[in-house]
Amino acid sequence: MVTQSWRDLRPETAVSGETSGTTRYIDYFQVRQLHTLQRPMTEAAYEMAFLVSSQVMELCFGLLCHEFGRARREVLADDVPAALRTLRRAVAHLRVLEATWESYEDMTPSDWNPIKARLGKGETSSVHSYMFRHLVFLLGQKSPEMLEPHRSTPLIHQGLQDALSAPSLYDEVLALLQRRGLPLPDSAVHRDFAQPYVARPEVEAAWARVYHDEALADLRELGEALTEVADRFTRWKQVHLTVTMRTFGAKPGYYHTPAVDWLRTGLDQTVFPELWSARTIM
Template sequence: MASESWRDLRPPSATSGDEDGTTGYIEYFQVRQLHTLQRPVTETPYEMAFVVSSQVMELYFGLLCHELARARREVRADDVPAALRTLLRSVSHLRALEGTWESYADMTPADWNPIKARLGKGESSSVHSCMYRHLAFLLGLKSSKMLEPHRSTPLIHKGLQEALSAPSLYDEVLNLLQRRGLPLPESVVHRDFAEPYVSRPEVEAAWVRVYHEKSFAELMALGELLTQVSDHFTRWRERHLTVTMRTFGAKPGYYRTEAVARLRRGLDQPVFPELWSSRTAL
């Protein structure tokens, strides 16, 4: 195998310090440790791109959880200007997340099959990432079934259970709409947050008022940024479907699930649904 001198960045141990030539850049970004985390197990040319892109996705899932949890706190505190800035950053992160598919978007079944064989039948899809599930819960896509693969890891399972039961970002936004004088039923703002959100005509009517009445300009700006978050999250999911179809078609996925059909069903669950349905009346 040809020498890969860039791998010399990798340390023999986790030690660090100025005595071995560590710079501020290397130390701050943990560069040497970062380059120990890619360990291809096949000779498939696309595997390194698959590993790196998936790790980058994980980092963006974590970043988005950090940002959207912040936006949720800001909405809860009635600090809409701060929430708008946070959501604007989140939209940029989602655009970058969409791009993570590009490095292996043209991978063929022949490229993918050796990787899949080494991964086995485990939960190896990005939608089975615990951080992705935290993100889905923050966005309001609640399902207790999403906890099942993590029962064997109690700490992760506990964190996901807490995230499932907590109000989503959209739940807090609807609470804000009620505080700003829009008539929403108590059953919308005070409910079992672990249950899937169900669209309500009263919520759709509230968003129609927000967009029609100038006194709600700040809430309209919030609605537009939430729509952008929903839009770009959906685009990432669409790319996931496309890449899945390209790499192994309609074959059964992990645990014999119908991977393509499952991903298609997910696209029928838009994030922040009334922000989309209300546009018919605008």
């Protein structure tokens, strides 16, 4: 008699809406589908942890895009209290995202090499995470060249092009500051959103005023919520760098680019830059 494994329950045998022999919990969370999505290619001890943690990261990227998109709409509607609640939820999600590294942060090169050998060179780089690219675009880190890895998938490429050209969350926050009477130049608010954001001294001065003026206390709270978002996102990137150094060393990454150096460069890209630099003049 052959015993059926839980991994033999393929998605096609657990279609959405199936109720026979299941519970509402199983159907609502699509549990049977979830547990068929991990297909290890090796016997490496860390591959399952790598697979599941990476899938959880992707889900977190999508969740954060949902929250930051919502916060952007709330800021556009001048609803600062609602945006604050949304951003505080997002900070909690970012803590979860950072924790996903823990399942395999102690992986060594000898643990990683068998997995990497089956994944191939370049084809499975994290630069292919289009949801992560949506996330960083929402946070204001625009980079037109990062659309290139997705050119072969037109639907994804178009979605990223739309996200690149749209105002980021920070762009909408700056527009809110201008609507509230802060002297921001039009060049900071009305610009080509597809281009990387360039920090401006006028924006820095505006944030310093927000932190000193009690009449703008709600905007100060918004600034602090955004600072916490930036801090938590940077921590995730720092752990990404450390895990890569530990498991990968200085080997070339995507299309022979130096992976560690590329990640280290990303750490220098500050999210919401004037919220940090303004602290020097406060």
